[in-house]
Amino acid sequence: xxxxxxxxxxxxxxxxxxxxxxxxxxxxxxxxxxxxxxxxxxxxxxxxxxxxxxxxxxxxxxxx
Numbered sequence: 001x002x003x004x005x006x007x008x009x010x011x012x013x014x015x016x017x018x019x020x021x022x023x024x025x026x027x028x029x030x031x032x033x034x035x036x037x038x039x040x041x042x043x044x045x046x047x048x049x050x051x052x053x054x055x056x057x058x059x060x061x062x063x064x
Contacts, residue, residue, distance in 0.1 A: 051061035 051058065054061060
């Protein structure tokens with residue numbers, strides 16, 4: 001019985017190590033794609049762009 005518990009724990013640890021490695025690869029790929037996207041499309045520093053994309057009122061934006 002103790003052998004089965006030990007084997008079960010090893011399987012669970014192996015599964016977790018596999019999942020951790022897989023998730024690290026996924027996050028690295030996502031971060032790489034996001035950084036390339038941001039380099040190709042830098043954010044605008046224009047106040048007009050900022051004001052046009054606000055969801056609500058902002059004190060720096062004039063009322064239209």
